[in-house]
Amino acid sequence: MDYLEHLRADGARLGAVARRGPEAAVPSCPGWTVDDAVRHVAQVYVHKVEVLKHGALPDPWPLEFSGLETFEWYDEMRAAIVAALEEAGTERITWTFSPRDSTSGFWYRRMAHETVIHRVDVEQAFDAVTPIDLELALDGIDEVLYPTVGGPWWEEGDTKFPVDATVRIAAGSRSWTIQANATAVDVHQDAAGLHAPADAGTPASSGEQAPAVEVSGDPMQVYLWLWGRAGDDAVQVTGDLDVLRAFRGRVSEATQ
Numbered sequence: 507m508d509y510l511e512h513l514r515a516d517g518a519r520l521g522a523v524a525r526r527g528p529e530a531a532v533p534s535c536p537g538w539t540v541d542d543a544v545r546h547v548a549q550v551y552v553h554k555v556e557v558l559k560h561g562a563l564p565d566p567w568p569l570e571f572s573g574l575e576t577f578e579w580y581d582e583m584r585a586a587i588v589a590a591l592e593e594a595g596t597e598r599i600t601w602t603f604s605p606r607d608s609t610s611g612f613w614y615r616r617m618a619h620e621t622v623i624h625r626v627d628v629e630q631a632f633d634a635v636t637p638i639d640l641e642l643a644l645d646g647i648d649e650v651l652y653p654t655v656g657g658p659w660w661e662e663g664d665t666k667f668p669v670d671a672t673v674r675i676a677a678g679s680r681s682w683t684i685q686a687n688a689t690a691v692d693v694h695q696d697a698a699g700l701h702a703p704a705d706a707g708t709p710a711s712s713g714e715q716a717p718a719v720e721v722s723g724d725p726m727q728v729y730l731w732l733w734g735r736a737g738d739d740a741v742q743v744t745g746d747l748d749v750l751r752a753f754r755g756r757v758s759e760a761t762q
Contacts, residue, residue, distance in 0.1 A: 509618040510591060512642055516618070517584045520547065520625040521577065523634060528576065530631040534735045540631050544580050545571070547624050551583035554613055555590045561600040587617055604653040619646050623733050630735070643725035644678055648695065650732045651675070651682055655760040656693035663688045665759060669752035674717035675732075677725040683717065686756060719745030719753070732757055 521544070528541035535543065549571060556564035571579070594600070596611035604612055622638055623646075629635040638646075668688030674696075675682045681696040721728065723741035730736035734757075743750055 507641055507645060509614040510588060512618040512639065513591075513614075513621050514588060516622045516625045517547075517588075519636070520544070520621065520628050521580055521584065523625075523632060524580075524628045525577065526632055532627050532631050534627050534630055538627075540628055541576055543624055543627050543631075544576050547621065548574075548576075548580040548583045550620055551587040551617070554617060555583070555586050557601055558590045558594045558598070558610055558613060561598075563601055591617065603657070605658060606653070615645070615649060618642065619649055622646070623730075623735065626730065626735055638726045638729065640678065640725055643729040644680055646729045647675065647677055647680070647682070647725065647732060650729070650757070650761065651684065652693045655757055656684070656691045657760075659760065660689050660691060665756060667752045667755035667759065669749060669756055671718035671746070671749045671753075672715045673749065673753050674720045675728065676720070676722040677728040684753070685715070686753065691756065717745065718749040719743065719747070721750070733761060734758060 524540045524544045526540075528539065528544070530540045532538040532540060532543050538546075549568070552569070552571075553564060553567065556567075591610065591614055594610040594613075596609060596614060598610040599608055600610050600613070602608055602612040602616075619642075622642065626635055626638070665688060670687045673684045673686065675684065683694055683696055685692045721731070721741050721743055723731070727736050727740040731738070731741050734754075738750070
């Protein structure tokens with residue numbers, strides 16, 4: 507997948523739509539204006555440029571950005587993150603938050619998804635949402651489930667949503683089974699030809715716990731649902747709604 511091409515296209519669209527009205531409210535991010543969303547993305551780009559440059563988290567952080575004009579800064583950093591990724595390539599060893607991928611290729615993927623989700627945020631402010639590429643949406647479902655939700659973040663039981671259940675998510679030709687409890691979230695992909703994560707075990711069999719809830723739908727809507735950018739009415743749900751709400755809460759904790 508050409509993550510850089512998605513980053514370029516969605517970044518350009520984000521900036522163009524945002525200029526319609528920086529003071530407009532962003533429905534999916536209560537308390538944010540469009541200006542806040544644009545500045546957030548610019549700051550994320552700055553941070554990742556520094557990570558790619560030094561191979562480590564920037565220190566000190568955060569820097570002082572308050573005096574910068576929003577759109578000039580955003581345009582500058584949109585160009586800078588593309589240049590930094592191109593210069594790094596996909597094999598440079600660097601800091602990431604994935605236990606399985608310490609290469610710059612991780613940031614190709616993460617920045618493409620960071621950009622498209624916030625592109626939708628800005629578009630929602632003007633009721634002007636445009637489609638997300640099918641393969642990018644499917645890849646985004648996979649990325650938010652692991653490493654964002656399914657990483658080793660829960661070992662101390664630090665969650666307000668200690669859901670103990672199996673959840674199944676399906677979109678397009680792909681599906682994922684998530685086994686969650688208070689101290690772990692394990693994810694594996696079920697579609698033929700897709701590998702399961704190394705620590706997620708083998709695909710679910712008839713002897714394993716059946717899903718308490720199943721979520722399915724159009725890949726774009728499932729992707730946006732996982733990121734809290736679409737409501738439950740955008741997907742099809744079968745099963746225990748209490749488990750659904752708890753799982754959504756767990757995802758929200760991981761994606762804040």
